[in-house]
Amino acid sequence: MKKDRGLLFVLSGPSGVGKGTIMKEIRQQETNLKYSISMTTRQPREGEIDGVHYHFTEKEKFQEMIENNKLLEWAEFVGNYYGTPIDYVTETLDKGDDVILEIEVQGALQVKKNYPEAIFIFLMPPSLSELRNRIVGRGTEPEDIINNRLSIAREEIEMMSLYDYVVENDKVELACERIKAISIAEHCRRDRLEDKYKQLLEAE
Numbered sequence: 001m002k003k004d005r006g007l008l009f010v011l012s013g014p015s016g017v018g019k020g021t022i023m024k025e026i027r028q029q030e031t032n033l034k035y036s037i038s039m040t041t042r043q044p045r046e047g048e049i050d051g052v053h054y055h056f057t058e059k060e061k062f063q064e065m066i067e068n069n070k071l072l073e074w075a076e077f078v079g080n081y082y083g084t085p086i087d088y089v090t091e092t093l094d095k096g097d098d099v100i101l102e103i104e105v106q107g108a109l110q111v112k113k114n115y116p117e118a119i120f121i122f123l124m125p126p127s128l129s130e131l132r133n134r135i136v137g138r139g140t141e142p143e144d145i146i147n148n149r150l151s152i153a154r155e156e157i158e159m160m161s162l163y164d165y166v167v168e169n170d171k172v173e174l175a176c177e178r179i180k181a182i183s184i185a186e187h188c189r190r191d192r193l194e195d196k197y198k199q200l201l202e203a204e
């Protein structure tokens with residue numbers, strides 16, 4: 001039997017909340033969520049691998065992708081460009097697999113406009129002071145960039161009500177379980193088995 005089209009999940013949240021950490025954990029587990037690897041013009045951080053964490057690219061190539069409509073969404077964030085290659089997403093959904101995007105809020109709003117059936121999840125830290133501790137503790141950005149990211153974080157948090165779900169990242173394992181539970185619940189909703197059971201009852 002032909003598989004239904006996969007579901008598209010969008011995970012956003014302020015810089016430093018733990019999106020990457022959660023996605024790393026989920027990618028190591030057996031789930032039906034395929035991770036869409038973004039393109040970015042940002043320089044790789046120590047330990048980041050091209051084609052695993054991001055497709056690192058030059059600005060010219062990124063512009064070309066925009067002009068050729070090869071990005072599902074894109075945004076400029078603190079001086080760098082980030083975008084979702086469209087081909088991987090559509091091919092994977094067409095095969096019947098689910099896709100998860102880990103993107104910031106401007107990009108999520110573009111997806112909401114162009115693909116409203118996507119499921120939007122906003123990841124929240126337990127507090128703003130904990131958010132600061134996490135982004136400072138990561139030690140990957142200088143102070144001015146951290147402050148810039150934290151001021152954008154406040155604006156992003158104000159957009160939380162546009163999302164279908166708000167998930168707290170208090171503990172990594174718990175946040176992963178919540179996201180996986182959302183995926184299961186959304187499949188139950190999409191599959192709506194009432195019709196199948198109605199037919200079974202009528203046949204008895």
Ligand SMILES: Nc1ncnc2c1ncn2[C@@H]1O[C@H](COP(=O)(O)OP(=O)(O)OP(=O)(O)O)[C@@H](O)[C@H]1O
Binds near residue numbers: 015017135171172
């Ligand atoms: N539940 C948690 N408890 C404590 N620390 C956490 C938790 N989740 C993530 N962290 C830590 O917070 C820091 C930021 O996490 P991470 O890089 O995953 O955030 P992010 O949301 O992907 O950030 P960005 O959007 O800037 O890429 C990391 O040092 C990570 O180890």
Ligand SMILES: Nc1nc2c(ncn2[C@@H]2O[C@H](COP(=O)(O)O)[C@@H](O)[C@H]2O)c(=O)[nH]1
Binds near residue numbers: 019039082104106
């Ligand atoms: N709109 C998009 N945002 C993206 C994409 N890939 C990642 N991101 C988000 O950018 C910020 C900064 O990321 P960082 O790796 O430099 O810390 C963060 O919120 C990411 O989620 C994308 O394809 N489109």
